[in-house]
Amino acid sequence: MCTPIHTRDASDVPRDRMSLHSLPYDLLLNVALNLSLHDILALQMTCRSLHEFGMTRPVFRNLAVALLRRCRALPLSGFQRLSDLTNEQLIHAVTRATRLERAWLTGTPKPSTQSPYTDSPDQDPATKSWYKVITSPPGEEIDWLSPITSSYSLCATKSGKVVCWDVYRDVCLAEWNPNERWELWKCRVEFDIRTVYFSMAKTISKSGEDRTMEFILMKLEFPNTPLDSAGRPSAAPVFSRLATFRTMGVVMNVFLLDPAVRLLSAFVWVPSSNTIGLYALLDWNKPQYIYVDTGIECTMSSNWSCILHEDQIVIHSEESDIAYQYFYPIQTLRKYSQPSKSTGLWGPTLSARLTPITTLKGRFIFPSKPFPRPTTTHTVNLNGANITVAFTTVQAAINGNPVPALTIGAAPAPIAANANPFPFPPWYPESAHFVRQWWPTLPTIPRLSCTVVLLANHDPLTHRTQYVLAQHYFRVPLSRHEFNEVPITNNHAPENGNGAFSSASSSHSSDDVGSEHCTAPSANDVEDDDLDADLLRIWYVSTPFEVVCVFDGVEDDAEEGQAVERPRPLMAVDFGHAVWVEYCDDDPPPPPIVQFVELNGVEHVQITAAPGNGHGPAPPAQANGNGGAPAAAAGGAGGEHQPEPHEPKRLRFVTFPPVVSAGDEDLPSSVRGQNGKREVEGTVRTLEIPEELDLDTVETINIDQSQGAVIISVKEGKIFILCYE
Numbered sequence: 164m165c166t167p168i169h170t171r172d173a174s175d176v177p178r179d180r181m182s183l184h185s186l187p188y189d190l191l192l193n194v195a196l197n198l199s200l201h202d203i204l205a206l207q208m209t210c211r212s213l214h215e216f217g218m219t220r221p222v223f224r225n226l227a228v229a230l231l232r233r234c235r236a237l238p239l240s241g242f243q244r245l246s247d248l249t250n251e252q253l254i255h256a257v258t259r260a261t262r263l264e265r266a267w268l269t270g271t272p273k274p275s276t277q278s279p280y281t282d283s284p285d286q287d288p289a290t291k292s293w294y295k296v297i298t299s300p301p302g303e304e305i306d307w308l309s310p311i312t313s314s315y316s317l318c319a320t321k322s323g324k325v326v327c328w329d330v331y332r333d334v335c336l337a338e339w340n341p342n343e344r345w346e347l348w349k350c351r352v353e354f355d356i357r358t359v360y361f362s363m364a365k366t367i368s369k370s371g372e373d374r375t376m377e378f379i380l381m382k383l384e385f386p387n388t389p390l391d392s393a394g395r396p397s398a399a400p401v402f403s404r405l406a407t408f409r410t411m412g413v414v415m416n417v418f419l420l421d422p423a424v425r426l427l428s429a430f431v432w433v434p435s436s437n438t439i440g441l442y443a444l445l446d447w448n449k450p451q452y453i454y455v456d457t458g459i460e461c462t463m464s465s466n467w468s469c470i471l472h473e474d475q476i477v478i479h480s481e482e483s484d485i486a487y488q489y490f491y492p493i494q495t496l497r498k499y500s501q502p503s504k505s506t507g508l509w510g511p512t513l514s515a516r517l518t519p520i521t522t523l524k525g526r527f528i529f530p531s532k533p534f535p536r537p538t539t540t541h542t543v544n545l546n547g548a549n550i551t552v553a554f555t556t557v558q559a560a561i562n563g564n565p566v567p568a569l570t571i572g573a574a575p576a577p578i579a580a581n582a583n584p585f586p587f588p589p590w591y592p593e594s595a596h597f598v599r600q601w602w603p604t605l606p607t608i609p610r611l612s613c614t615v616v617l618l619a620n621h622d623p624l625t626h627r628t629q630y631v632l633a634q635h636y637f638r639v640p641l642s643r644h645e646f647n648e649v650p651i652t653n654n655h656a657p658e659n660g661n662g663a664f665s666s667a668s669s670s671h672s673s674d675d676v677g678s679e680h681c682t683a684p685s686a687n688d689v690e691d692d693d694l695d696a697d698l699l700r701i702w703y704v705s706t707p708f709e710v711v712c713v714f715d716g717v718e719d720d721a722e723e724g725q726a727v728e729r730p731r732p733l734m735a736v737d738f739g740h741a742v743w744v745e746y747c748d749d750d751p752p753p754p755p756i757v758q759f760v761e762l763n764g765v766e767h768v769q770i771t772a773a774p775g776n777g778h779g780p781a782p783p784a785q786a787n788g789n790g791g792a793p794a795a796a797a798g799g800a801g802g803e804h805q806p807e808p809h810e811p812k813r814l815r816f817v818t819f820p821p822v823v824s825a826g827d828e829d830l831p832s833s834v835r836g837q838n839g840k841r842e843v844e845g846t847v848r849t850l851e852i853p854e855e856l857d858l859d860t861v862e863t864i865n866i867d868q869s870q871g872a873v874i875i876s877v878k879e880g881k882i883f884i885l886c887y888e
Contacts, residue, residue, distance in 0.1 A: 184212040195222050200261045220250050226257045233821040234611055234636075234738045235264050236602035236869035240279055241314045242357045242385065244603045263871050263888060267740070267818040271848040272887030278870045279313045280884045282331055294853050295884045297333045300326050305876040306715070307347045308863045311359055313870050315400075316882065317383065319347035325361070327383055327400055330884070339381065339402040348378070351419040354603050357385040360405075360422045364414070368508065375510045376414055380406040380427070380447060406447040408503065411510035412440065420471040428469050428476055433513070437461050440513060443476060443496060452503045453496050455517040459489060464587040466595035466616060472639040478519070479639070481595070481614060483587040485526050486699060488641050489519035525641040528700040529581050530843040584705065585618050585631060593619035593630065596736040602869060611638050611698075611822060615736040617710065629707035630732075632741060634819045634845070636698050702819045704741075704845050710734055711744040711812055713862060733861055737868040739819045742850070744858055747811035812858040814873070817845040856883050 183191075195203065195217075203226070207217035216222070227237060227245065237245070237256045248256065259277065266272060274293035281295045299305050303320035311317050315336070316328045323345040327337040345363040352359050360382050368375040382405055388398040406425075415430040425447045431440035433456050443453040459478065468479040476496065478489040499514045598613045613636050621628045712730040734743035850873065852858070860877040867874065875883045 184210055184216075188216070191216055192221055192225075196225055200226055200258065218250070218254070220253060223250075223253050223257050226261070227253065228605065228608070230257065230260050230264070231604050231608045233264075233823070234600060234613070235260055235821060236738070238263070238279075238869045238871075239312075239603060241312050242354055244354065245605065260869075263868075264821070266888050267816075267868075267871070268820075272816060272850060272871065274851055275871060275886050275888035277888060278872055278886035280330060280867075280870055280872050280886055284332060293886055295330070295886075296855075297328065297330060297882045297884070299328075299876060299880050299882050300324060300335065300338075301880065303880070304878070305862050305882075308874065308876050308882065309350060309865055310867045310872070310874055311352060313867070313872075315385075316874070317350065317359060317361075318876070318882075319363075323363075325363070325381070325383075325402070328882075336399045337383065337402055341379075345379070349417045349419055351422065352601060353422055357387055358422070359383040359385075360419050362417050362419065362427075364417070367409075373510070374412060375508070376410045377505070378408050378410070378417065379404060380408070380419075382422075406444075407505045408444060408447065408452065409505060409510055410442055411512065415439075415467065416469070418469040420469065420476065426471065430467055430469065430478075432461055439467070439478065441476070441478065441491065441517075442511065445493060445497065445500070450503045451500045452511055453499050454501070454511045454513055455496070455499050455515050456513050457489065458516055458518045464591060466592055466597075466614070468597040468612075468614075470599075470612070470639050477639050479597070479612075479637075481616075483585075483590075484583050485524055486637060486641060488523045488639060490521040490523075490640075491517070492520055495520060523641045525637075525699050527583070527635065529583050530701070530703075531581060532843075584703070585633065589620050590618045590631070591620075593617045593628075594732055594734070596734075598736060598738050600738065609638065611636050613637075613736075613738045615741050617732055617734060620707070627709065630710050631707055632704035632817065632845070634702045634739070634741070635700055636822055638698060641699075697820075697822045702843055702845055704817055704847055706847070708815070708847075709746045709748070711746060711858075711861070733864050735864045735866045735873075737866045739821055740817070740866055740868050741819075742814065742816045742864060742866045742873050744812055744861055744864065745815050747813050809859055814850040814852050814858065815847055816850050816873075817847045819845045850885070850887065852885065853883065856885075 183194075186194075191213075195206075198206070203217050203222060207214040230237065237260050239245075239248075239256060243252075245253075276291045276293050281291060281293065283295070297316075299318060300320055303322060303324065303326075305318050306321045307319040309317055310330075311327070314330055316330055317325065318328065319325050321344075323341050323343055325339045325347065326335055328334070329336050341363070343365070345365050348362045348364045350359065350361040360380070363379045363381060364376055366374060367377050382403050383400050384403065385400045386398045410429060410431055412434070413432040415432060417429045418427060420426045420428055425444070427444050427447060429442040431442050431454070433440045436456065436458070437460060439457045439459045439461050441453070441455050441457050445451070445453065457478065459480065462482070464483050466481045470477045470479055472490070474493050476491045476493065478487075478491070480487045480489070495517075499517065501511070501514055503509075503511065594617045596615045596617075598615070600608075600610060600612075613634065615632060615634045618631050618633055619628050620630075710732045712732050715729045715731055732743065734741060736742075856875065857877065860879060861875055862878055863876045865874040866872070871887045873885045873887070875885070877883070
């Protein structure tokens with residue numbers, strides 16, 4: 164209920180004596196809708212009447228809505244919802260969220276003691292630290308870790324256990340132990356019902372492309388019981404097993420689309436056609452499944468996600484320059500249902516090829532001003548002198564092909580406006596992170612998604628891998644206007660050549676991508692919707708860096724029984740934020756040595772890289788020498804260099820610009836942009852870390868933007884929770 168404001172009716176006040184504080188509440192509220200938190204606080208200091216007005220719930224609820232529209236989470240405690248907050252709690256949450264947003268956008272985050280993560284029993288506030296160390300399961304190595312609100316963490320161990328940990332008391336609350344090796348694949352938190360859903364997987368048979376995997380679907384339920392004397396739940400959470408299902412082939416990912424209606428999906432690679440197979444359980448309580456070949460080509464440069472939109476399963480695909488969304492109505496998928504089993508050697512089979520019923524596509528919006536061009540040349544040492552060699556020359560030498568003439572190259576010209584500054588190849592996606600709004604929100608808030616892609620470029624000479632970050636926002640459907648105009652039919656819909664979005668009912672292939680006629684939208688194209696100006700717009704961390712990768716043991720999945728190490732970049736993302744561990748080595752490696760070798764009458768180039776100058780893993784597929792030509796050697800021996808065990812490392816952080824609407828006055832002008840133009844770069848900061856945290860021992864990393872916290876697990880069985888503001 165609103166706090167009563169003792170203002171007189173406007174009709175009772177003489178016109179020549181009317182002032183701001185004498186306006187009716189509704190008119191004052193309309194004024195407040197256009198004010199920032201800073202303005203509201205200033206208004207409160209003018210007089211008692213306006214101070215009372217500025218403390219009312221509708222005023223701060225409007226500020227909360229503005230934060231949520233920018234996809235900034237409120238720092239709530241536990242499983243609180245917005246409707247659960249008292250007026251005082253709402254004011255505190257909005258104030259802290261606004262401070263966090265401004266601090267993270269405009270400066271280097273500083274250690275903070277304000278986070279509930281660092282609260283502990285019987286703690287003296289005067290001695291409260293800015294970070295907290297909790298223990299992980301004894302004798303276990305952590306394979307996956309995620310915060311579940313600021314009160315709990317959920318971790319999966321390499322032995323197969325899943326453990327729920329009480330951050331406040333540093334104790335284990337619940338544990339699921341299958342007594343065998345399982346991997347956690349997907350996790351989803353449902354705040355309204357205080358439940359965490361997750362899927363575990365293991366391989367039960369390997370026979371080339373006919374690999375059979377078994378999945379267990381679990382839930383962790385937190386009972387809504389009264390709090391004890393310490394303010395903690397009086398009953399522990401409980402693990403429950405919900406369903407078991409199997410897949411056949413190479414599973415790319417699993418998606419818990421809607422636990423409320425027991426709906427999940429998975430992507431499976433179809434090797435015979437190199438396409439995506441859509442596997443779905445429309446009700447995981449029933450022994451039925453759908454498995455169809457979508458006909459959508461699976462390419463190395465694509466990133467994939469799956470989203471439920473109303474009554475349709477949407478396959479979201481992103482190429483280097485363009486995004487696609489493929490729509491499958493659930494009613495259509497039901498026609499392809501098959502009975503399932505979970506015993507013996509049974510595995511699911513494809514029932515049909517089902518192309519998308521509707522397809523939308525939208526081109527990414529690249530920087531509108533000239534962008535520094537990434538280097539496409541190499542510096543090599545030829546007869547004692549350093550020269551610049553074109554990448555094509557180097558690649559020819561690597562592949563053992565006849566080498567073009569060596570040319571000394573000038574500095575590369577800037578990339579033209581609206582062109583992709585990091586095209587594929589040579590830049591390939593090392594990892595892609597799709598994030599939806601996981602936090603408690605309101606029905607009126609637009610549902611957006613965020614993609615952060617770690618792009619990599621592996622240098623075949625130095626065997627160093629350089630990385631950059633690319634980030635953007637999108638929604639489903641890509642264009643609401645186009646989607647509403649497209650009938651659900653297998654007939655082709657006309658393409659739209661006047662904007663970023665177009666639609667059709669057929670899937671695309673690598674052959675027809677180049678013939679698309681859609682173009683990036685201009686400012687005039689998106690005036691009907693504030694949000695459209697920022698959707699599919701790419702922001703970058705364009706200065707290359709070298710992220711630290713850890714190896715998750717050995718995968719016995721390679722052909723002919725060869726063991727393959729699986730590198731995992733130490734990077735985590737939240738909506739519009741990223742944090743990672745990188746090497747501090749900013750010095751370029753010594754130039755590789757070039758020699759000319761004549762073989763069978765053909766002149767080749769033999770390139771020897773300096774030893775010990777590489778960090779990153781090789782790309783998924785790297786060409787080797789052939790045809791008898793000498794291949795480029797790394798350190799004289801070929802292969803990939805591993806970093807030294809104790810090379811200097813640092814913890815890095817970036818906040819990308821938020822989604823901006825017309826009334827976002829809380830943001831500084833540098834973030835809102837001038838005359839509709841915004842910066843294309845995210846500013847990278849180096850975060851302070853405790854002296855006792857050794858970055859050489861990091862196993863996992865995570866981030867919670869709502870509380871300004873970075874969560875890191877290390878090999879010694881500790882979890883560091885670092886809090887910033």
